[in-house]
Amino acid sequence: MSGCVWGAAPLLEALGRLWEVQAPLGSGSSASVYRVRCCGDPRAPPGAVKEFVPPPPRPGPARRPGARPPAADCAEYGFRKERAALEQLRGHRNIVTLYGVFTNHYSANGPSRCLLLELLDISVSELLLHSSNQGCSMWMIQHCARDVLEALAFLHHKGYVHADLKPRNILWSAEEECFKLIDFGLSFKEGNQDVKYIQTDGYRAPEAELQNCLAQAGLQSETECTSAVDLWSLGIVLLEMFSGMKLKHTVQSQEWKTNSSAIIDRIFASEGVVNSAIPAYHLRDLIKSMLHCDQGKRASAEKALCSPFFSIPFAPHIEDLVMLPTPVLRLLNVLSDASLQCEEEYEDILEDIREECQKYGPVVSLLIPKENPGKGQVFVEYANAGDSKAAQKMLTGKIFDAS
Incomplete structure (x- = not known):
């Protein structure tokens, strides 16, 4: 599975299919991520390619025995590490699919190793920006907490530690309507x-x-x-979602x-x-159970899932439905009662809406x-959430009638 023309034409060949590189999604110290779509099959879901990019070779003396490996080796190591983790954790609905x-x-800079991944939608980091500090x-x-805890319970049972859980690494899957964990570059087997x-x-x-x-000081x-x-x-993360505030400086303070x-x-x-204004004592207690300074007293993922917080039925706000797109579009107040009662008028409007x-x-x-x-109400199922999101922007508030 190889062959890519990144530069001259935004196309790549992977898994026996040709993919169009549509846009960059982000980059880190050793990898870049791109949105891709399968060519010739508009119904195929888009994907994401994570490319582990080796840096340009630097002239210099040969590496001494025992010295830190070159960055190119680090890129290969990062690829192998994340691939192994994702292959062993494959199949859980709250972990990104490889x-x-x-x-x-x-x-x-020479051949680079790539992962072809499921494309996810908005991150919790972006949701926090949309919340406007509220x-x-x-x-x-609740939805995010349950989904992430389900993922953690699974990967911890498999012996893995994610080791880089943060808002940017929790993404919404519009297709499956759940949150998923990504980026296992720092993950390791416990022990x-x-x-x-x-x-x-x-x-x-x-x-x-x-x-x-201690490691910076050369100590164990x-x-x-x-x-x-x-x-x-x-x-x-949950405390930031509740407060709408970044808490980096708070948790690094002496008062904390x-x-x-x-x-x-x-x-x-x-x-x-x-x-x-909402009785949120259960959420507060759940968060406290995760934030014991003594790791031995911290709740496990399985125990946290038993919190009374998850027994409270909350309903989504309209803002939630807008920010967390799904392939199914729901339009409100589109038809009058009269249109629903007249079969001929109903069929005409149905055809107009479909068109x-x-x-x-x-x-x-x-x-x-x-x-x-x-x-x-009108329920429209699209082939993918991107089309649903585009339609929602244009059709919300539109009224159909048979005249």
Whole structure:
């Protein structure tokens, strides 16, 4: 599986198919991610290619025995590490799907290794930006917390630690209507930690912070990082989703280290938090259970899933439905009762709606219930969530009639 013409033409060959490179999605120190779509099959779901890019070779003396491996070796190691993790964790609905691997022989700096992945939608980081410092809805927080905990329970059971859980690495799957974990570049098997510098500032557990500091000083930590570091990170993510605030400086403050519980209480009691009117004690207690400084007292993912917080039925806000697209578009207040009662008028409007909706992509199915539940609403299923999202922008507020 190889062959790519990244530069001259935005096409690549992978898994026996030709893919168009549509846009860059992001880049890090050793890898770049691109949105791709399968050529010749408009119904095929788009994908994402993560390319581990070797840096340009630098002239210089030969590497000394025992010296740090060159960056090219690091790129190959990162590829092998993430591939192994994704292959062993394949099949869980809350973990990004690996479709396959291939080599890009046309990279400017020599052959590069690539992962072809499921394309996901909006990240929790982007959702926090949209929340305008008011916090996410309780429905969204609950949905995200449950999905991520399900993923963590699975990968911890497999012996893995994610080790870089943060808002940018939790993405919404519009096709499956759930949150998924991505980026396993720092993951490791518990008891076999091969990377000392784990997690990201602001989401780093105390034991990982200590380990990092000791490693910088050339010392060995007596405490190993375990799956508990992932629960700490998730606790911070949920606290940020509730408050709508980035908490990096808060969790690095001396006040937090002295009494984090009091700061959490203060956040939940704040008048500036939209959710403060909702009895959120269960969420507060769930977050506290993840943020014990002593990793031995931190809740496991399986135990956290038993929290009473998950027994509360929250309904999504209209903003949630707009921000978290799905392949199914729901239009409200589109038809009058009179249109529903007249069969001929109903059929004409149905055809008009189908014709209008098909302007934005292939329509898989269309339903307009004549009775409750859903009476008068229009449900349009598109082949993919991108088409649904485009249609929603243009059709929301539009009224159809037979005149």
